[in-house]
Amino acid sequence: MKEKIEKLKKEKNAVILTHYYAPAEAQEVADYVGDSFYLAKIAKNSTADIIVFCGVSFMGESAKILNPDKKVLMPDLTADCPMAHMVARGKIEEMRKEYDDLAVVCYINSTAAIKCQSDVCVTSSNAVKIVRSLPNKNIFFVPDRNLGRYVAKQVPEKNIIVNDGCCPIHAAITVEQLQKLKDEHPAAPVLIHPECEPALLAISDFIGSTAEIIAYAKNSSQTEFIICTEDGVDYQLVTDNPDKKFFYPVPHPCCPDMKLNTAQAILSVLEKEDNEVQVEQSVMEGALRPLDKMLELGR
Numbered sequence: 001m002k003e004k005i006e007k008l009k010k011e012k013n014a015v016i017l018t019h020y021y022a023p024a025e026a027q028e029v030a031d032y033v034g035d036s037f038y039l040a041k042i043a044k045n046s047t048a049d050i051i052v053f054c055g056v057s058f059m060g061e062s063a064k065i066l067n068p069d070k071k072v073l074m075p076d077l078t079a080d081c082p083m084a085h086m087v088a089r090g091k092i093e094e095m096r097k098e099y100d101d102l103a104v105v106c107y108i109n110s111t112a113a114i115k116c117q118s119d120v121c122v123t124s125s126n127a128v129k130i131v132r133s134l135p136n137k138n139i140f141f142v143p144d145r146n147l148g149r150y151v152a153k154q155v156p157e158k159n160i161i162v163n164d165g166c167c168p169i170h171a172a173i174t175v176e177q178l179q180k181l182k183d184e185h186p187a188a189p190v191l192i193h194p195e196c197e198p199a200l201l202a203i204s205d206f207i208g209s210t211a212e213i214i215a216y217a218k219n220s221s222q223t224e225f226i227i228c229t230e231d232g233v234d235y236q237l238v239t240d241n242p243d244k245k246f247f248y249p250v251p252h253p254c255c256p257d258m259k260l261n262t263a264q265a266i267l268s269v270l271e272k273e274d275n276e277v278q279v280e281q282s283v284m285e286g287a288l289r290p291l292d293k294m295l296e297l298g299r
């Protein structure tokens with residue numbers, strides 16, 4: 001299957017972009033593997049004719065919006081992020097009426113329609129930097145309450161109001177699960193994603209995006225780590241550090257939508273060129289502004 005995928009990629013001038021949460025088989029055949037910010041930048045600058053995005057819908061949509069002339073395909077068009085839908089359009093309008101100087105900061109894990117109503121997009125690796133750089137005092141952070149609360153703690157000079165959405169995978173990890181791991185591996189630092197609940201962040205050693213967690217483990221002289229994020233990162237962690245040990249909450253946090261990106265689905269989409277990401281023209285235009293602003297401010 002791998003050989004067939006490689007052959008089709010060359011024949012069709014296609015590139016495969018894969019998120020760290022996708023299955024190992026999708027990371028193995030990828031041209032680029034990364035966190036959301038890195039993949040958005042790669043998508044924007046890609047000169048390939050076809051971009052196969054192994055992630056979830058908001059990622060495919062963002063790639064299409066950032067590089068509209070490309071054919072963006074997804075191995076499975078039903079792969080979606082539940083959190084992307086956890087803010088109502090009316091709520092943003094309501095907040096804008098309440099605060100004159102409001103900046104709506106939208107986590108990239110959101111629908112294109114919500115991006116249209118926002119001032120700037122962020123990802124977990126640039127949210128603090130971008131929010132700090134905004135001139136506005138009042139910020140409405142959507143849709144993730146946990147990334148929003150983490151940013152609020154790092155940028156106390158702003159009044160950050162958070163929308164009550166969350167990642168069902170990260171928010172389900174409990175303090176008890178994490179504490180058990182800490183008791184079992186007292187020397188291992190806890191590397192955690194900011195989509196987890198604040199009580200877990202408070203007892204962790206390093207908070208970062210998937211790419212930042214992976215970089216931390218690679219650059220550290222320590223040999224054991226507790227990893228508090230979706231278990232797809234294990235493929236890169238083990239590839240980079242064959243002699244280090246990684247421990248996850250039990251049961252492992254696993255995003256079923258990300259796992260739809262199988263090698264079989266990648267091969268099929270490359271063969272048939274179906275599952276094309278379509279975004280309405282007016283939505284494309286509206287969502288491009290906050291995405292481009294993220295690329296500019298996050299630089």
Ligand code: 13P
Pocket residue numbers: 020034035036037081109123124125167193195208209210211
């Ligand atoms: P990052 O890779 O940007 O940390 O994103 C995490 C995530 O939940 C993507 O769905």
Ligand code: SF4
Pocket residue numbers: 021056080081082083084109167168169170195230255257258
């Ligand atoms: Fe969405 Fe969470 Fe899955 Fe990421 S891990 S795609 S935030 S549900």
